Amino acid sequence: MFQRRLFLALCLTSATVLTAADSPSLTAMRVMRDECIGCHKPGKAKGGLILNTREKMMKGGNSGDAIVEGKGSESLLYQVLEKDGDPHMPPKKQLDVAQITAVKTWIDQGAKWEPQVFDELPAVKPVALNAMPVSYKPVLAITLSLDEKRLAVARANALDIYDLSKPERPLDQKLTGHTESVQSVAWSPDGKWIATGGFRSLKIWDAETWREVKSLSSSLVGNITALAFAPDNTTLFAADGEPGVSGFIHRVAFVEGKLLGSWKAHEDAIYGLKLSPDGKSLASASADKLAKLWSVADGKLIAFYEGHTNHVLAVAFNKDATQLATASADKEVKVWDVKSREQDVMLGDKKIAFTTLAWSQDGSGLVAITDKGSGSIYRDLVKHDGSQRSDTGKQSKLESAGQMIYCCAISKDAKAIFAGGHDGTVFIWSDAGKITGKIAADR
Numbered sequence: 035m036f037q038r039r040l041f042l043a044l045c046l047t048s049a050t051v052l053t054a055a056d057s058p059s060l061t062a063m064r065v066m067r068d069e070c071i072g073c074h075k076p077g078k079a080k081g082g083l084i085l086n087t088r089e090k091m092m093k094g095g096n097s098g099d100a101i102v103e104g105k106g107s108e109s110l111l112y113q114v115l116e117k118d119g120d121p122h123m124p125p126k127k128q129l130d131v132a133q134i135t136a137v138k139t140w141i142d143q144g145a146k147w148e149p150q151v152f153d154e155l156p157a158v159k160p161v162a163l164n165a166m167p168v169s170y171k172p173v174l175a176i177t178l179s180l181d182e183k184r185l186a187v188a189r190a191n192a193l194d195i196y197d198l199s200k201p202e203r204p205l206d207q208k209l210t211g212h213t214e215s216v217q218s219v220a221w222s223p224d225g226k227w228i229a230t231g232g233f234r235s236l237k238i239w240d241a242e243t244w245r246e247v248k249s250l251s252s253s254l255v256g257n258i259t260a261l262a263f264a265p266d267n268t269t270l271f272a273a274d275g276e277p278g279v280s281g282f283i284h285r286v287a288f289v290e291g292k293l294l295g296s297w298k299a300h301e302d303a304i305y306g307l308k309l310s311p312d313g314k315s316l317a318s319a320s321a322d323k324l325a326k327l328w329s330v331a332d333g334k335l336i337a338f339y340e341g342h343t344n345h346v347l348a349v350a351f352n353k354d355a356t357q358l359a360t361a362s363a364d365k366e367v368k369v370w371d372v373k374s375r376e377q378d379v380m381l382g383d384k385k386i387a388f389t390t391l392a393w394s395q396d397g398s399g400l401v402a403i404t405d406k407g408s409g410s411i412y413r414d415l416v417k418h419d420g421s422q423r424s425d426t427g428k429q430s431k432l433e434s435a436g437q438m439i440y441c442c443a444i445s446k447d448a449k450a451i452f453a454g455g456h457d458g459t460v461f462i463w464s465d466a467g468k469i470t471g472k473i474a475a476d477r
Contacts, residue, residue, distance in 0.1 A: 062140035063151040065133050069124050072279060088147040101145055106138035153298040155282060158255055163214060163233070166191055171475045173454025175219040175230075176441045179241075185443070186228060188216035189458050189475060193230050195244070196460075196473060203473055207244045211237055220261035220270070229270055229288060231258025236272055238288045248291035255282060260306050264330055265313035269294075271330075273304035273318065281320050283307070285333065297333050299326060306348040310355040311395075317358055319346040325360045327372065339370050341377060348390045353397030357415075361388035367402045369415060378417040379426045381410075390453070392444040399448025399465065407435030407455065411448065411467060432467045435459075 066085050072078075074085040074095075083095030091111075094100045100111045107113075114123040115134045122128075140146070175188035178198075184206065185196045193216055195207040209230070218231035221241070228239040236258050238248040260273035270288040274296075275281035281300035286293055299318050306319035315336060316328045325339040325346050344364035351358055357378060358370045365387050369379035382388060386404040393400045403409035408431070415427040435455055442453040451463040458475025 058136045058139035058143065059146045059148050060151060061133065061136035062145075063148045064154075064157075065129065065137055067151055068156055069127075069129065078278075086152070088145070091145075101141055103145060104142060106141035109138075109141050112138045112141060152280075155253060155255060155296055156276075156280070158234075166213075166215070170215070171458030172215075172440060172456045173458060173460060174215060174217045174440050176443050176452055176454045176460065177219050177221050178443045178445065178452070179221050180223065180225045182445055185452060185460070185473075186219050186221060187454065187460055187473070188219045188230065188441075189454075191215055191232065193219060193228070193239075203471070209239055209244060209246070211246050211249075217257055217259050218261045218273070220263050222263045222267050223265055224267045226267070227263070227288065229261045229263070229272075231261050231272060233257050236261075236286065238270075238291065248288060250286065250291050250293065253284075253293050253296070255280075257303070259304055260318075262307040262309045262316060264309065271307055271309075271316055273299075273307050275300070275303050277303045277321065281318075281322070283316075283318065283328070283333070295333070299328070300324065302345075305345065308349045308351060310351050311353060312355055315355065317349040317351065319349040319360060321345040323362075325349055325358065325370075327358070337372070337375055339368075339375055341368060342366065344387075347388065348392075350391050350393040350400065352393055352400075353395060359391055359393060359400055359402075361391040361402055363387040363389075367391060367400075369400075379415050380418065381412060381426060381429075389439055390442045392442050392451075394444045394448035395446040396448070399444065401432075401442060401444050401448070401451050403432065403439045403442055403453055405438050407437050407439050407461075408432060409439070409453075411451070411465065413448075430465075430467045432463050433469045435461045435469070 071085050073080045074083045081095045084090040102108045113119055115129055171190045173187055173189050177186050183199045185198055187194045191212045193209040196203050197206040212232040212235055214233035216230050216232050220229045226241055228241050230237045234251055234254040236250040237246055240247050255274050256276045258272050258274055262271045270286040272284045281304035282296050283299045284296045300320035300322045302321035304318050304320045308317045314330055316330055319325050323342045327336040329336055342362040342364050344362055346360050346362045348361040356372055358372050360368050365382055365384045367381040367388055368377050371378050386406050388402050389405045391402040400412045411430045413428040438456040439453045444451050449465045453461050460473035462471040464470045
C-alpha cells in the first residue's frame with residue numbers, strides 16, 4: 035500500500051497515563067485506544083474483533099463474546115490482559131495492574147462507552163531514534179516565498195534556502211535544528227516567518243535573521259506532516275498524528291510558541307493542509323481516503339469529499355476557492371465543487387499514483403506529479419458532462435524527473451514549477467513542461 039512517506043512511518047506505542055481523577059471507564063477506554071484498537075479496527079480486525087464502537091465490541095470476534103456485561107472476570111477482553119492470559123494481549127507487553135483493574139471494573143460497571151476518548155490527543159512515551167544516514171536526503175517539503183525570490187527546501191533534517199533572484203540559484207541559508215527529517219514547511223503570508231515540522235517537533239524561524247525563535251514539542255503525537263499559516267500572521271495550523279491511528283490538527287499561536295487547541299480531523303495520518311485564498315477555510319488530505327474542509331474561525335467541519343479509494347496525499351484550491359483539487363495514491367486527481375461536494379473533473383490515466391499537486395495563485399495552471407516523477411499541467415478545466423475523461427481541459431505533460439517526487443510548488447503565474455525528489459534533487463520545469471534546471475543536494 036502506497037504512502038507518501040512510507041519509508042518514514044514509525045510504529046509508536048502510546049502509553050496510557052493514569053491519574054487519580056480518571057474514572058475506570060475513561061481509563062479502560064484509553065487502554066483500548068492506546069493498546070488494542072491498532073489491531074482491532076475496520077480493515078485490521080485481528081481475530082475478527084473490532085473495538086472502535088461499543089456495538090462492534092459487544093458483537094465479539096472469532097473466539098466468541100469479548101465482554102460479558104457486568105462480569106469482568108468472565109470477560110475474554112479482561113482475561114487476555116492478565117499475565118497468564120492465553121492468548122496474551124497486548125502480544126509483546128504486559129499492562130500494569132492499575133490498567134488491568136480499570137478494565138475489569140469498567141466491565142463490572144456495565145462497560146460504559148466514552149466516545150470522547152477517541153478525540154483526545156493520545157499520551158505518548160519517549161522513542162529512541164537512531165542517527166539519520168548521511169545518504170538520506172529526500173526533499174519532503176518545498177515552498178516559495180511570497181515575492182518568489184526565495185525557495186525553501188526541506189532536505190533531510192535541514193531547511194535549505196535558495197536565492198532565486200540570481201541565475202545560479204545559490205544556497206543562501208541552511209537552517210538546522212531538527213534531529214529527524216523535516217517533513218513540512220510553510221512561509222507566513224507577510225514573509226516574516228518560516229515554520230518547519232518534523233517528528234514531534236515544530237519550529238518557527240525569523241525569515242530576516244534566519245534564527246530559530248520558537249520551538250514546540252510538548253503535546254505533539256508524531257510526524258508534523260503539513261503546515262499552513264492563517265492570514266492573521268499569528269496563527270499556524272499543523273497536521274499531526276500516527277499512521278493507521280489518527281490525524282490531528284493543532285492551532286498554534288506561533289509567536290508565543292503556544293498550542294491553542296487541537297481536534298481530531300481524520301482516522302489516519304494527514305498528508306496535506308491548504309488554506310483557502312480568502313483565508314476562511316482549511317482543507318486537509320488524509321490516508322483515510324478523505325479530504326475535509328474546516329472553518330479557520332472555530333475549527334468546525336464544513337464539508338468532506340469522499341470518492342478516492344486510497345490515500346489522499348495533497349490538496350489545492352483554485353484562485354477563488356470554488357474548487358478543490360485532491361491527489362491520491364488511487365492514481366487519480368479529482369477536482370471538486372467546494373459547495374456542492376460534487377466531482378467537477380477527474381484527471382489521470384489510472385496507471386500511476388499521484389503524490390503532490392499545486393494550483394497557481396492566478397488559477398491558470400494546476401500541476402499534478404506522480405511517484406514516478408512524471409506529471410502534467412492542466413489548464414482551462416471543464417466540468418464533466420459525462421463525456422470522456424480527455425474532455426476536461428488542456429494538458430501539457432511534464433518531462434519526467436526519473437525518480438519519486440514528494441512535493442511541489444508553483445509560481446503565481448504557473449510559469450515555473452519546483453518539485454523535490456527522493457535523491458534530494460529539486461527539479462524545475464517551465465510552463466511548457468520542460469526541465470529547465472536542477473538544484474542538487476550537494477550544492
